[in-house]
Amino acid sequence: MLLDTRQSLETPEGALLPLTPAGFGVRVLAQLLDVLIRYGIVIVIFIVLSLLGKMGTGIALILAFLLEWFYPVYFEVSRQGRTPGKKWMGIRVVNDDGTPITFGPSLLRNLLRFVDFLPMLYLTGIIASLCNRQFKRLGDLAAGTMVIYEAPPAREPSFEVRGQLPVPADFSTDEQRALLAFAERSKYLSAERQSELATILLPVIGSKDPVIAIKQMANTMVGKQ
């Protein structure tokens, strides 16, 4: 079996739902940002409420406690699994079956954050995440959640070639997809590499300029002129 970061969930309808679990690297950065935001708020709270004397300090401590434990829960539940840090890094928390996370699992995974943090800097969590394929830390394992990458938004295709050419009828869906991928990514490839790749298909397409021919086929597929 090929090694891949993407994993497909099969829905009851038999459709495959590709999900990409996120490893500790991107999650550490997201957490770092969240910690910075949280402590920024806590510092402001303490400065403001210390003006009220001892009672102010007491209120500030309670607020800091709530912020520490419920900041991630609040954002995960109300923002579809994205805390500000996660949103920044393009990741989100979902249930194991890919559905949006709800209050219970979110609370559980964030309460167990404490265990994953031990003995310092999430060492337990990192080791745990390396021991399973979905990169789950202990909190995720207990709550039945995982962190996945968000699919980047689709862009309107532009292949910088005019005209259409019919796609050969015997091309399967995957093969058509390869043609489309070539056209879409050709702007990141050098001209030499483009013609090198397109020449592979020369016996199949049989055109003078296979690069342009493939792009014109792609135009046909996406309905561009």
Add this chain to the structure above:
Amino acid sequence: MNLDQVTIEIRPRSAWEALDLGLLMAKRWWLPMIKIWLLVSLPFFAMTQLLPANWFWGGVIFMWWLKPVLERPLLHILSHAVFNALPDTRSTFNLFPSLALKQIFASLTWRRLSPTRCMDLPVLQLEGLSGARRQDRLGVLHREDSSPAIWLTFMGFALELCLWVGMISFIWAFIPREIDIEWANLFFDQESAQLHRLQLFIWYCALSLTAPFYVACGFALYLNRRIKLEAWDIDIAFRRIANKRSSTNLLSAFVLVLTLGLSVFASDAQRNVYAEDQLPTMENSSAAEAYSGEAILDQPLGEYTELDRHQTQESIKAVLQQAEFSRKEIQRTLKFDKPEEEEDDEAATFWKKLFNFLDNFEGFVAAASLLEILLWVGVAALIGFVLYRYRHWLAAQFVRITPTPSPKAKPVTLFGMDVTRESLPEDISGNALRLLNTGDVRAALALLYRASLFHMIHSGIEIHDGHTEQECAELMHQHFASNSAAQTRVAYFAALTREWQRLAYGHLLPSAEKAQHLCANWNACWLQQGHSTAQGVTQ
């Protein structure tokens, strides 16, 4: 390199996702990697153990400093394993000296602290580039997706420290309480040689645990960058398309006689033959020979052609100087001959002199105070003007005035009859009697009734067109209910209303006596008894 034999899914990934692929790779080939790591690094660790106890930090730094060299065989294993040619430990170990000595000096001195070390190592080791070519290549690779490599280096270092502290704390947690050992002393005690040896050993364990992951993640980043730059996945897909078509052409003769299952098998066989014929394969057994030549990874895909830097610069310049890329404009402006600074100086001295002169001139002081007064007056006037100009707006904003209900206009006609002051004669009774004597009873009663209505309106009774005669009498009664002096007037009006209704609607003439009585008494009833009513009339 044979892309048909890859053991990882080839597709363009985001940089962080590539890093995760590195984690998976490290897990998959953990055992061969850790084996070769231990084989290679244990001698150096043994050397640190021979150091005197007070050289403890020297040992720690020595092990850490050697990492770039010790990581190279790990990359060798990974780079072959990815193409399904996992080398055995022995051959890799035999290769280690040649791998390690490649640009060893640069790697251990100025490049040692490079944060993108993990991503750069494949360029040196697999592509075999050095000097300016290596720099150019790195420039291309780092153009995107290199920031995770930097983060990875810092995270890896933090992880090593965490593991070190964590493992020492873990051991400490199992020591019974009776043996009094302070946790902090485990890290800051300078005395105990045994403790130092233990610390060094744990440090070595931490390095061993992280090294495979670090190398694999760096390699995955490098690989992902090349997959993106050279579109490996498209290459694979296109080759598959071409192979399928060519093999089906060859097989078309057999399709008639072979079953479907057999044809599938045959096409597979064909593909394999093609693959071995057409694509250069990586030789498992003689990896060393492969390394002595060109870079393995570079053979079929995108030969690295070297461009002469100066030549390229020249041609770029030549292109940029063409008319399409430039536009010449000539702008003409007028300028004073004098340098500007002098002018400024002169102007400054002029103002200084002027102010000095004015300070000394007494009349100017008086003029100034006058001017000041004028200015203040002007300001006050301006404020006043603004206030006046916007008084309505201001009043609406700040003063809430309940609007005085404008007095309702008294009706001019009621029931089709004129009830204005002008339409009535001075002496109502006299006129009515005169009309009565001429025999016009209707006109006489109409005059009486109109005059009564007029007086009622002006004594504050609100009568409008919709009221019936009876309602008017009712209103009259209510209005003067508390006023006993006006009761005769109320009674008079009730009698008048009755007679007027009988006449107007029933055409029944009142008796002469009654009519006479009403006409004669009007003045007495309406004018004499109510002073206010009299006023209302005269107004």
